[in-house]
Amino acid sequence: MTEHPDHPNHPDPADRPEQPAPTARPLRRLDARSLRGLAHPLRMQIFELLNLDGPATATLLAERLGENTGTVSWHLRHLAEHGFIEEETGRGTKRERWWRRVPVRNDLNTAEFRDDPDSRGAVSLYTNQLVQQYFNRVTSYLTEDWEGDWRNVGTIADWTNLRLTADQLKSLNDELAEVIHRHTPTPGADPDPDALPVVVQLQAFPRKTRGAE
Template sequence: MPDHFVHTATARPSTPRSARRLDARSLRGLAHPLRMRIFELLTLDGPATSARLSERLGENTGTVSWHLRHLAEHGFIEEETGRGTKRERWWKRVEVTNDLNTADFRDDPDSRGALSVYLHELVQQYFNRVTDYVNEDWDETWRQAGTVADWHDLRLTPEQLKALNAELTEVIARYAAAPGAAAPDALPVVVQLQSFPRRARGDA
């Protein structure tokens, strides 16, 4: 399942999953550092209990439970039925793609703070994932397969940048639907696409 898309007009992967567009209320429900970290763990690693999450996050179980209920109230996660007990509830991400269009909140001063928190935390999560990969001990096969790269010499119009993002997204969607996930040497793979304009700065 794709993670959040922060965009103004990028193309959606051609997948059959349902999607919802985040509004001001749902944005405020998610835009909290700990809630976003909880949601990230449930997205990347699957269902967990508040006790398991609190151990990984170094947080009090009661605090994590409160944020889990908050995420559930806003439709981001749900209880996994048929698993656990009344005292140990399992939580999972709701199977839906969450789209956030920054243009929806450009003229809404009440949502500006939540949007700022969300964007900063999301970028921090992306940074942490790359840092973890660089610091972890991988065998040479995976080292040669992974990449951390950037291309800084492109000059594109807004229409060309939009088209580039759409094409890359379609390529990722094609691999997501390809067979091979059950292969013995297959591991979860994170693809982080970050493409944005840069203001040219002179020497002055």
């Protein structure tokens, strides 16, 4: 899986083709150690907030997550140790540090860990937590009030009548990712004053046939 900032999200749900990034950010391939450093429910929530909302302190994150500040601080240090986040220098104090996501693209290929019993649990936790994060984003959207032009432009849809080969499914996912890439703004470009952050979540995967033979 190449996590497109995005988060830390996927056909496997984590194996998907890498698409050209709109930036020159380096690509970091996650190994077993870094995967275990991220694969914790609270750490993944912290990483998601820093990715979606930008830099924050342990106090701010604790308030958003309903957690103890000391606990959040411990997990922040753990994420920093594994290279997912870093302190924002020149901001804050020794007692109240600001943290931000490290500007790299994180790439995880779950197939590399299938035969590693020591990493299998971390892979399972990571992918299940990732799916839960996607679900939480959708439910938050549905419970929020939107007015004007934003009221009916979101979509939640599925298509269940496709029958594709493995190569065709890969091609479909490649094409969809390229569409998103074309709509991704160039870093540093002045945003449209009417624009809001938009999350695109895509799940496209095969389903085993069930029922009568």
